[in-house]
Amino acid sequence: MQPQSTVQVMGIDAGGTMTDTFFVRSDGRFVVGKAQSNPGDESLAIYNSSEDALAHWERTVDDVYPELVTCVYSGTAMLNRILMRKGLAVGLICNRGFEQIHSMGRALQSYLGYALEDRIHLNTHRYDEPLVPVSRTRGVTERTDVQGKVVIPLREDEVRQATRELVEAGSQAIVICLLQSHKNESSEQRARDIVREELKKLTADIPVFASVDYYPSRKESHRMNTTILEAYGAEPSRQTLKKVSDRFKKHGARFDLRGGVIGSKLLGEYLGDENIACSDIGGTSFDVALITKGNFAIKSDPDMARLVLSLPLVAMDSVGAGAGSFVRLDPYSKSIKLGPDSAGYRVGTCWPESGLDTVSVSDCHVVLGYLNPENFLGGAIKLDVQRARDHIKAQIADPLGLSVEDAAAGVIELLDLTLSEYLRANISAKGYNPAEFTCFSYGGAGPVHTYGYTGGVGFKDVVVPAWAAGFSAFGCACADFEYRYDKSVDLGVAQHAPDADKEAACKSLQEAWSELAVKVIDEFVLNGYKPEDVLLIPGYKMQYMGQLNDLEIVSPVTSAATAADWNQIVEAFENTYGRVYASSARSPELGFSITGAILRGTVVTQKPVLPEDPDAGPTPPSEAYLGTRPFYRHKKWVDAALWKMEALKAGNHIVGPAIIESDATTFVVPDGFETTIDKHRLFHLKEVK
Numbered sequence: 001m002q003p004q005s006t007v008q009v010m011g012i013d014a015g016g017t018m019t020d021t022f023f024v025r026s027d028g029r030f031v032v033g034k035a036q037s038n039p040g041d042e043s044l045a046i047y048n049s050s051e052d053a054l055a056h057w058e059r060t061v062d063d064v065y066p067e068l069v070t071c072v073y074s075g076t077a078m079l080n081r082i083l084m085r086k087g088l089a090v091g092l093i094c095n096r097g098f099e100q101i102h103s104m105g106r107a108l109q110s111y112l113g114y115a116l117e118d119r120i121h122l123n124t125h126r127y128d129e130p131l132v133p134v135s136r137t138r139g140v141t142e143r144t145d146v147q148g149k150v151v152i153p154l155r156e157d158e159v160r161q162a163t164r165e166l167v168e169a170g171s172q173a174i175v176i177c178l179l180q181s182h183k184n185e186s187s188e189q190r191a192r193d194i195v196r197e198e199l200k201k202l203t204a205d206i207p208v209f210a211s212v213d214y215y216p217s218r219k220e221s222h223r224m225n226t227t228i229l230e231a232y233g234a235e236p237s238r239q240t241l242k243k244v245s246d247r248f249k250k251h252g253a254r255f256d257l258r259g260g261v262i263g264s265k266l267l268g269e270y271l272g273d274e275n276i277a278c279s280d281i282g283g284t285s286f287d288v289a290l291i292t293k294g295n296f297a298i299k300s301d302p303d304m305a306r307l308v309l310s311l312p313l314v315a316m317d318s319v320g321a322g323a324g325s326f327v328r329l330d331p332y333s334k335s336i337k338l339g340p341d342s343a344g345y346r347v348g349t350c351w352p353e354s355g356l357d358t359v360s361v362s363d364c365h366v367v368l369g370y371l372n373p374e375n376f377l378g379g380a381i382k383l384d385v386q387r388a389r390d391h392i393k394a395q396i397a398d399p400l401g402l403s404v405e406d407a408a409a410g411v412i413e414l415l416d417l418t419l420s421e422y423l424r425a426n427i428s429a430k431g432y433n434p435a436e437f438t439c440f441s442y443g444g445a446g447p448v449h450t451y452g453y454t455g456g457v458g459f460k461d462v463v464v465p466a467w468a469a470g471f472s473a474f475g476c477a478c479a480d481f482e483y484r485y486d487k488s489v490d491l492g493v494a495q496h497a498p499d500a501d502k503e504a505a506c507k508s509l510q511e512a513w514s515e516l517a518v519k520v521i522d523e524f525v526l527n528g529y530k531p532e533d534v535l536l537i538p539g540y541k542m543q544y545m546g547q548l549n550d551l552e553i554v555s556p557v558t559s560a561a562t563a564a565d566w567n568q569i570v571e572a573f574e575n576t577y578g579r580v581y582a583s584s585a586r587s588p589e590l591g592f593s594i595t596g597a598i599l600r601g602t603v604v605t606q607k608p609v610l611p612e613d614p615d616a617g618p619t620p621p622s623e624a625y626l627g628t629r630p631f632y633r634h635k636k637w638v639d640a641a642l643w644k645m646e647a648l649k650a651g652n653h654i655v656g657p658a659i660i661e662s663d664a665t666t667f668v669v670p671d672g673f674e675t676t677i678d679k680h681r682l683f684h685l686k687e688v689k
């Protein structure tokens, strides 16, 4: 037996329906695992999913976890925890007189994410519970002005008092966020140290989060929300990872890494595709992101769960329609409504143990032959087709006067249409032409609907990776191990300013970078890396003076000092501005302003290496053939050929109607479509002309 290479990287995607894991060995080979999510004990789902993946290498969690160098965690589990208000009991310390900032929120937050009909009908609005109630908020006397000058020093006794009261009130974490702390962090840091001292005296083992240590950026509601979320939602995930194994050497827990997009970027590099439409369908949502010219867009003040945040995230658009969405008839119009809620890990009425009695899209899938009731999660969950039929008949088919098949097919067509319109609109609204894009389709349910939402859109190519079901976890494993720190600055320089002004601005920017570099390197050292292993990448946010929005730019210079450096900094900004908006919209006459310094540090980690299988010709091997299954679409039953995904070889060509099954995903190739699998185990789907 050849010596086994060690397992270095683990990616986790804890979704609402499934928990996916992905492991990469030091030779770049990888395996994917999947298990049903378990909201009651997330660590159990991660454990099961890991065992599922590692079984491919005949290894176990106990012997692999100690070898891991990096683990990247991402997941809607964190988001769900926030939406369902099931996070930690957080205590908040802010400036006296500002105890209501968090509960009042921004006006914008009251309608973010609502459908149009709910935006215009105020009476259907519900205001979300704040993450931290006022009863667990304490104001302390302190004021720092907008220039960063401390005008009222921090009353330390009040901080001590507040800490005691917050512990008394049951806080499991304490967040500190003071006004203008991004301009001058001294008061907030002092408050943080006092809180820690006081907690020690009380022997209370409670984590403390100061906004300046995480997101020292302007806009206090964003900064406060983000820091609260870190304590409220992310901290429990960190604790979960600890619970899975104390042997994790390192782990990062971030809100949401948008893993699939990073994975798509890597695949795009393999295929030489620079423009990619990434689409992910799981049980609960459909997520779309675009990669253009090899880059994905970053949004620096995104929103999540109706909270405005200051946290750079890959820009992505989501619609709450997935394979597990509930299906209901509107009582007045009798039209079919999908979602917004979903069966989640409970699949649908087709799973007798689900305890559900509302039809889900999955019920329609089993009734029409899209999904194999004996192969859900490789057969770990057995689905009952008759049970699904009965529910569809009573809730959808009978009220509409349709057969069960036609009612179910109507649901599938509606979902396909919704997704396809959404994808198309997302591309054309940004001014792009689908013909210049390759569409990647993944998520457990992506391949079930790839034909449905890409058909007729006119993509250059449509790609389904064989490991589609674990693709987001794969993306997490593709991510660079990176720490990033931001700092707000305010540096304005006129268009034809004298060199001295440019040099002064460079000096301030360089000071900010140097300060951030210390923080970034500290993080890596904490994780066992040497400072010399860290590649530092400086960046900045810049805008034309007086305009409202800044753009994030990777700095063309590694350090800033001279007027020539400044000119390069401006040039890089203007190039990006011209690309994002239009060249003619550039307005250098307004002057330039840098609003933020950014410093990213990365270290080299083992990336997955895609297989390079030899071409085995168009005819699939006979052992891949599993027989046929009746499949209903366009008002008729046909016999679809069934294939085992893992047994197909590079070069194999399959013409629809066919269904390609794997343990955790199902690739549906209906009549009128054909697919070929390439040497990297990527399926390319084509419409037959």
Ligand code: AMP
Pocket: 015, 016, 017, 018, 019, 281, 282, 283, 284, 323, 324, 362, 371, 375, 376, 377, 378, 443, 444, 445, 446, 448, 469, 662, 663, 664, 665, 666
């Ligand atoms: P995800 O949330 O990305 O894990 O996707 C879960 C969805 O994958 C389910 O709701 C199913 O619609 C779909 N799926 C397709 N084939 C399978 C399978 N063999 N086992 C489990 N889920 C599957």
Ligand code: MG
Pocket: 013, 015, 281, 282, 283, 443, 444, 472
């Ligand atoms: Mg998923």
